[in-house]
Amino acid sequence: MTRTRDQEMLTAFAGLADTLVADYDVVDLLQNLVELSSRVLGATAAGVMLADEHGELDVIASTSEATRLVEVMQLSAYAGPCIESFVTGRVVSLSDIADSPERWRAFRDRALEQGFAAIDAVPMRLREETIGTLNLFRDSTGELAPDDLIAAQAFADVATIGILHQRTLAESDAVRQQLQFALNSRIVIEQAKGVVAQTRGVSIDAAFELIRGHARSNRIGISTVAAEIVDRRLRL
The missing domain is CATH 1.10.10.10 (Winged helix-like DNA-binding domain superfamily/Winged helix DNA-binding domain)
Structure with missing residues (x-):
């Protein structure tokens, strides 16, 4: 029997929640996040960048080496939609990477070189705290469907809550x-x-x-x- 879209979403959320067990590994959680996002939301590839205690971003999980190369380029140049999303705490979408602003030229050139045509950078945010971004890459131009964008933000929110909860527990344990x-x-x-x-x-x-x-x-x-x-x- 063919699974409906709603069933796929529910299964995806269940799979993400299953990662949030006692003593779970954050990297496992984020790897599950990018794989689910890529599979369910139709992204060609997905990646997560997470900020350390000093606010420095680094690539933590990705579905392909191509994604990592693009994100590393953004980090080195500190310019691109993923960085913009982290700084502003808002979704930043490019339906056509070729039309990127000139200030994002390094990102644009590397992304196109890797075969990516569109991207949606989704903040991993809880209230006023943004801890990273979930980045969805596609190999064709066009906007991500509104329902898929809502789902992407929901996926990111679940992971964010899990990570911040773990940090709180760690701090509580230290106390x-x-x-x-x-x-x-x-x-x-x-x-x-x-x-x-x-x-x-x-x-x-x-x-x-x-x-x-x-x-x-x-x-x-x-x-x-x-x-x-x-x-x-x-x-x-």
């Missing part, structure tokens, strides 16, 4: 780890204070001052000093 380290360190410090107070015959407050003074004079962390005291590797 939790820092908090747990602080809690664990506090326990060791309390133990060290007890050891020093007993061996030196001083109060707990005075013991802590001795520990802190040693840490400062030797330019090492209080937690490190406390651990050495508890392990009997240091005697104040």
Whole structure:
């Protein structure tokens, strides 16, 4: 039985969502994104550029080496529809790459050389944050159908939410780890204070001052000093 367009779209979304499992790989997600976009939206090739923590874009996934060459050219010249989409946070379409503005000449020449005639650059954006672009290349001129453009933006949105969610979890894990380290360190410090107070015959407050003074004079962390005291590797 021939599958309807709606069925193809639903299957595509399901396939993209399947990538968003626990501990998923971002590269796997984006590779799935470009392959689905190329297959379902009729693109000759597709690619994703993602920004790093410094805002520098790089090619993360693509369906062909030709796509990569075009995008690398855009990156090197910092001029082209993909860059424009990232900077503005809007879809940038060229129904005929041959009619590209002169400022995009390097992109135009390389794209035509690779056999591409049209492109749609779709921002990977959530609210005010744009993290990259999904770029759809076609080998014939003309505009992408409106429904396909909406689907492309939806695909990009799903991937964007997944990536930002993972970043949030990673940041949360880092905070939790820092908090747990602080809690664990506090326990060791309390133990060290007890050891020093007993061996030196001083109060707990005075013991802590001795520990802190040693840490400062030797330019090492209080937690490190406390651990050495508890392990009997240091005697104040």
